[in-house]
């Protein structure tokens with residue numbers, strides 16, 4: 001079957017065009033595609049499917065999502081389903097444009113977290129209206145044996161954004177963080193971030209279902225929202241967020257956010273799906 005490979009700040013995805021919803025992918029097939037040695041390799045899969053062919057009951061804004069022609073069916077590298085992917089939706093948008101599946105520079109994409117409006121900027125970067133960003137209070141995790149506290153943030157999917165005192169490069173993210181099941185019944189993504197100067201922060205992330213990745217768009221938004229809401233911290237509505245794979249810009253606005261960053265298609269070809 002045809003595939004493409006793309007990334008947004010090195011958060012990378014296998015893109016599967018499936019306009020008519022013919023694919024019924026198992027978690028094992030997703031994991032095989034994302035395997036970096038035996039497969040194409042990726043942090044997740046973006047299935048490009050017409051919303052009307054999705055065949056799935058949607059919870060968020062279902063009427064609005066159903067009005068979108070294209071739906072981003074996002075899966076983590078372990079095959080689990082996630083509501084939203086901020087880097088993925090930019091890469092998805094880039095794929096739609098490149099494949100001639102959308103017209104114009106502004107269009108909407110359906111996701112499990114609701115409709116996401118994307119804008120192709122003049123410089124080629126892509127801005128996504130990320131929808132509601134909800135600060136849900138404090139939460140905790142155990143990271144490499146040590147407790148950390150942070151802000152629980154929903155960006156359609158669940159995050160724990162933890163400010164750390166030193167360089168994020170020094171944080172041990174080699175093991176899956178342990179989250180409190182009462183605070184994160186569906187699991188979650190854990191970000192560690194440090195404000196470098198007002199409006200600029202650095203961040204690393206351990207993603208639910210994918211492990212440590214080089215970037216996470218929803219995590220970038222969560223970290224910016226947590227930093228902006230920290231009492232006594234230099235407030236800013238616009239945040240440059242540096243991650244191992246590059247940089248994105250978040251604009252916070254009345255409980256929502258816009259995320260701007262690059263999105264690149266690097267390859268197209270044929271792949272055999274595991275049985």
Ligand SMILES: N[C@@H](CCC[C@H](N)C(=O)O)C(=O)O
Nearest residue numbers: 082085086087157216217218
């Ligand atoms: N990398 C993504 C987030 C993907 C989903 C996440 N792992 C989850 O399970 O919630 C992003 O760029 O936002």
